[in-house]
Amino acid sequence: MNKFFAPDQANNPVAVEDRDRGTSKSFPLTLAQKRIWSLEQIGNNTVFPLQVLSVHWKPTVALDQVQNALVKLTEHHSALRTRFCRFAGGRIEQFSNAGDLPPIETLGSDGNPLSLIEAEQQRSAFVSRPFDLLNGVSSRCQLIRSKDQFITTIVLHPIVCDEAALAILQRDLIALIHDEALTASVDDSLQRGFCEEEWLETKDFSTALAYWRDLIGEEYNATTLPTRFNASGYAGARRRHASFNIDAALWDRIQLYAKQHHLSADMVLSAAYAVLLARYSGTYDLLQGILLSNRQTHKSRQTICRAEQILPLKLQLTSSARVLDICHVLTADIAAGSRHIVPFERLVQEIQTHEEREQDAIVKSLFEYREPHVQSALVSDALSPLAPRSDVELALVVAPNANGGLDGLFDYAEDLYEPALIERAATHFGRILAQAVSGPGVRIKDIELIAGDELDILSAPYEDEGVNDDRPVHEHIAAHAARTPDKTAIIYADEIWSHARLDQNANRLAHRLIELGVGADVSVAIAVKRSPEAIVGILATLKAGGAYIPVEPDHPTTRNHHILRDGAVKVIMTNSWLLDRIPEGLDATILQLDKLDLSKEPDSAPNVRVHKDQLAYIMYTSGSTGLPKGVAVEHGPLTHHMQNTSRVYGMSAASRELPFLPFSSDGGHERWMNPLMEGGSIILPDQPLWTPEETLTAMRKHGANNASIPTTYLQQLAEWADLTDSAPPMRLYSFGGEGLAQPTFDLLSKALKSGWLINGYGPTETIMTPMVWKVRAGQKFEGTYAPIGRAVGNRRVYVLDPDLNPCPIGVTGELYIGGEGMARGYIGKPDTTADRFIPDPFSKEGGRLYRSGDLTRWREDGTVEFVGRVDHQVKLRGYRIELGEIEAALLQHDGVGEALVVLRDDEATKQKILVAYVVPKQGYALDITEIHSALERSLPGYMVPSAIVLLKSMPINPNSKLDRFALPAPTPVKRTIIEPENATEEDVLELWQQILNIGPISVEDNFFAIGGNSLGAIRILSALRQRKPQNRTTIADLFNNPTVRSFAKIIEAGDGQAGSEVIVLRASGTKPMLYCFPGLLVSTREYVKLVDYLGVDQPATGFICYSLSEQKQVGASVDEIIEGYVDYIRSHSKGQPCYFLGWSWGGLLAYEAARRLGNEIDLRLITMADVCDLGTEFAIGSTPRFKPGERQQLHEMVQEWLSRTAMRAEWDRLLGVMDADTYDQFLRFVGDEKDDLPTDGPDISSREHTFWILIDNALIFRRHQLQPHDVAIHSWAADDSLNRGLNLIDWRRYSPRANPAEIISGTNHLHVIGSQAFHSRLAHRLTEAL
C-alpha cells in the first residue's frame, strides 16, 4: 500500500552520510542476507543457526602454529571481519576493514591445559553466544589447549556464511597449518548484494523467472510427509529433530552404484528422498526442494559468503519409475534449475501473487546433502554439527560422517508433524536406499517399507484364545432349545418366544422347504418384516440346507424385484397382505406364512448335513451406482465369524440384546444370531423405527444389557437420553454403518451409561462385522472418525497403496481384508468378484484379499482409522481433499447433528464446488452464515464449502446408509427487491447505483455485499455533500449503517447521530473490546474477516484512517491523529480491560494511543500486524545524492508538473511545510519513481491522491520519535515482508514486555490482516492475555 513501507528492492543506492564505517565503502545486502537480518531484528535468530567449525588438532601441532594460521585466515577472508551499519531509516549495509580482525580467545596453555570437561564447557558456551552485528565483526575464534589436543572453534554469523563456506574455511585453515599459500582470488563477498540488485534488473532475470513460473505454475501443491490431524498447516516456530545413521557398508554400496551408473552419489540420496515423499504422500507428482551450495565457479569456491539457494524440483513420476531413472531426471532437473537460479526470497514473491487467497509454501520439504570437509593427518576430529536452516516445514540433511557412513537429520516444525512418524520415515529412508541400490531395475513400487514381522503385528486380529467348532450357526442355536427349552429367546411386542418354540417352528418349516426342493445353494427369500416369523423362516432355510435372502417388504419394489430375480429364489416366504409386492412370472413357490398349515410337519430337526462351503445367505448391498449386488456367504466362515464375535463381544447365556439394525443389512443378522447362539435372548423391535423414548423404554422394561444401533440413529438416541437422563445401565452398545465423529462419540459415552462401546466396521463382502474397536466409554481419539480397530477372528487387515504395498503407520491407503472371514463373491458377477477379491500376497497358505474401497490408515497403536471412501476423496484446484474432514469440522459446530459434503458442479458457473449438507440436532436452529465462518476458522480456505444447505433429514437408502444421489442442488438465494419508501431513500439508492455502477438494488441490500468498498463509500459521501451541503455523514456512518434504508435514516436524523469516525465492527460480546487501528488508506473494512473469525463473543471497534476522514489537516502530528481515538477509547473503556490491534502504520497509532492512555484503561495486549518503520527515503539524517545537474532537472520537472495538476493547491500546502532537506528527499524520491508524476487527482481513487497521502504520511512519520513504554506487545510479520527485507519494527526496543515476532507464512503486508493463519494466532494470544 505504501512505497515507504514496501520499498522496491531495485531502488538505487541512496548515498547517506557515513556514520559507523570510518572510511570504508559499504555495500547493500543480498536478499538472503536481508531476510536473515529481518528475522534477527524481530527476534527469530534460530531460523538460521550460527555457523560453527570446530577442529581438534593432533598433539604434533603447536599453539603458535594454530594462532598464526587463524590470523592469516581472518586476514584472507573478509567475511570473517564483516561489519554492518544501519543508516537513517533502517537500511543496513556491510563493510570490512583490512586490519579489523575478529577476536581470538585463547584458553589454557601447554603448561596449564584445560581438562576435557572444561574444554567442552568452554567450547559450547563460546558456540552459543549471540552476535551483536552492529557493534562487532561477523565471526569469532577460540583456541583451547586441553589435555591432549588443541581445539580451534570458529563461529560465524549465518549472514556471512553457509555450510559450503565452512568447508572452504576448514580447507584453508588446514592449508595454512601446513604452511601452504591460499589460492589468490578476488574476495567479492561484500559486492554480492550490489551484483544481485543489478542482475535482478536484467533480461536474464526475467528469463529465469519465466522458467520457474512455467515449471511451478499457478496451482501447485508442495509435497511433504503427512501432517498431524487438525494441524491446518499453521506451523509455530518450535522445531524438533530426528537423527539417524546410514552405515558405512550401505554408503559404500550407494557410492558404488552411483559410480556404475555415472551418477553423483548424492543424487541417489536425493532420489531416495523423492521415493520417501511419494510413498508417504501417496502422490507421484512431486514438488520438493533441494538446497544447493550454488558454487559452480572457481571464484565462488574460494569465497566465504552465504551463497546457498533453495531450488524447487518438480518430478512427475509413477510408481513404476525406476530409482535409477529418478536419479537421472534429478540430475538433469538440477542442472536445468541451476542455469536459472533466482534468489528464493524473490522467487516466492513472484510466484505467490494471488491476491485473494492465502498461498501455500512452494517448498515444504527440503533435501540437503553436505559434501565431506577436507581432512588432514593433523586433524583428529572436525565437527560441524548438522544444523539446518529451519525456514522450511521439513528438512532432511545428510552428510558423510567420520565412520565412513552417513549422518542424517530430519528437522521439522513440531506443530505439523508427529515425531513418531518422522522417526519411522528416517528408518524407511534407509530401507529405500538399501533396496534402491540392489539393482538397476528397482522401481518405486518394488521397495518394501514395512518388514514382514512389522506387518504381522499391524495386520493381526484381536487376540482370541478360543477354539471354534465347525457346526453351522443354526445348530448352535438349536442346541440351546435342547438344553434350555423354556428360556426366553425372543421378546416381540407382547409375544415371548422360548428357545423350544423357535426351534420347533423352524423345524416344521424346514421340512416343508425340503419338500419344495430347498437344499444346498438353493436360495429362499424372506419377504416379511423383521419379526419372530422372519427368524423362523431364516432358521428353517438354514436347516433345510438353503441360503436365505432377506427382502424388506417396504423397500422400493424395483429393488425387491431385482433381488428376487437376480437371487434366483426357489421359494419366497411372505404374508398374504404383501402378495401384491411380489412380481409375477417368477419361477418360485410363494409361501404365505399367515396361511400356512405346518401342523403335519414334524417338529424335529431334518436330517440335513451342511457342507462348510455351502451358502448360508445372500445379502444385497447397494453399489455406489446402479442395482444392488448379491453377496454370497458360506456356512464355514459364517459360523467361525459368529463364534469369534461372541467372544470379542463377551456374549453369554445372560445376554439380552436389542438389535436395532435392519434385516436388510448383514450386521442386523449378526446381532440376533449372536445372543441366540449363546443361549441368550433378543428384544426384537416391532416397528422399523422406534422413537428414542420407545427404544430406551423397551430396554429398561425388558432388562436389555446389549444394544446394537446404526450410527445414523445413535445421535438421536444419545441426545434424547442426555436430555431426559433416561438411559438404563447397559453392558455394551455396538454400532456402525457410518463414520463416527468425536463429538457424537463423546455424547454417547456420556449419555448412554454403557460399560463397553464397540465401533464396528465391515463391508458385507467380509461378513458382517470383520473389524471392531472395543473401548470403555469416554475414550478420546485423534482423527476425523472413531477408529475401526482391528480384525475379528481368522482375518487380517492391511492398509495398502495402489501397488499393494503396505503403508507405513500414519499414511493413508486402501483397506484390504484377508483370511477366512469373507464372502464367496457376488452372485452372477464373476468379473466383479475377481476384481474385488484378489490373491492375498501376504498369506503363506493362499487365500484372497477383499479390496474395501475405504481409505484408512494405521494408528500408532496398530488399530485402523477410517479416513473416507476412495471415491469420497476429491481433487479441487490441485488440492486433495478428504470430504470427511470437512464433515467432521461441521459436526464440531454446536447444533449440527449430521453433516455431509459433496463435490458437485455449480449449475451457474459449471465449475466444481464443495457443497455441505447439514441437519440440525433436535431443538436447534442453525445459522448458516455462522457455520460458514466457523468453518473458515477451522479449515484451510480451499476446504471451506461454497454452499451450505440445510436439510430436515439426510436422504437414507434402504440399508440405513446415506444416499448421496438424493441430495438437492444448492439453490441460489432469490433476491427480492424492496423499493424505496421516501425521497431520501430514493436519492441514496440512485446514488449507490450510479457510483457502484450496478443494476437494480433493494433498500435492504448490504453495501458491501453489492460490491461497495471504501473508495465507493468516499465517492458517495462527496457526491452527497454536493447535493446536500449541510449533510455531515461520514464514511463510518455508512459502514455502520450499510443499507440504503438505514443510511437514509442517518441522513434524515441529521447532526445528532452523524459525524462519527468510529466503526462498530461487533457491538456485543463478553470479552474485552478490541480496538483496531487502521493502516494508511485503510477503512477498517479489512478487519471484518478477522472479527468474523474471532467469533460472537469478541466485540471490536475500528477507526477510520485519518487520510479518509473529512477533517484531515495537512501535516497533522501523530498526537493530533490519535486524539479522536484516545477520546473515544477513554469514554468507552475507562478502567475496563481492552486490546489494541495495529496493522502497518496503525501499529504506531496503537502504540501511541496506549502511551497516552496509560493507566486510564486496562490494556491487556497490543497486537501488531506487520508494522514497519519508515524507509530510508524520508528518514531524518539521510541525505540524498544526485548526479551532476540531476537535482535541478528534477526540480524543474516538479515545477512543470505542479503547473498542470488539478491538485496544485494541496501540493503547494504540502511542499510548503517541507524544509530544504525534505524537499531534496522528495526530489530524489520522484527521480527514483519508475512512472511519471500523476495528474489524475483529486479523485479519492486517483494515483495522484494516493501519492499525496503517502508523502503527507511520510512527513508525519519522519517527525515522530518512538518513546519507550511498558506495555504488553505481541507482533507478527508477514513472510513476504521478510523476503523483501522490510524494516519491521522490533518492539522489544521500546517495551520490556514485547515478544519476538511470529512469522505468518504465505501472506504479505497487504493481506496479512485477512490471513487465517494470522487470525488463529491472534485469537490464541488474545485468549492468553485475558
Add this chain to the structure above:
Amino acid sequence: MCAAEISPESWSVVKDGEDRYSVWPDDKALPVGWSKEPNSGTRDACLQKIKMIWIDPRPLGLRRAMA
C-alpha cells in the same frame, strides 16, 4: 521431467486351488496358492475373460461334495 515407465500394463488371469479366479499384475510375484492361466492382457481384458470362463461359482470342494 517424466521418468519413463518401464512396465506396460500386463496382467494375468489367475486361479486358486478351489477354482476361484482373480487377476494379478505380471510384474509382481504371484501369491502362494495361485497359478497363472494362459490369459493375460490389461486388467480389464482379464476380468472380461473371467466373466466368460468362471461359470460355476461354487468352490471345488463343494462341487465335489454335491456331485
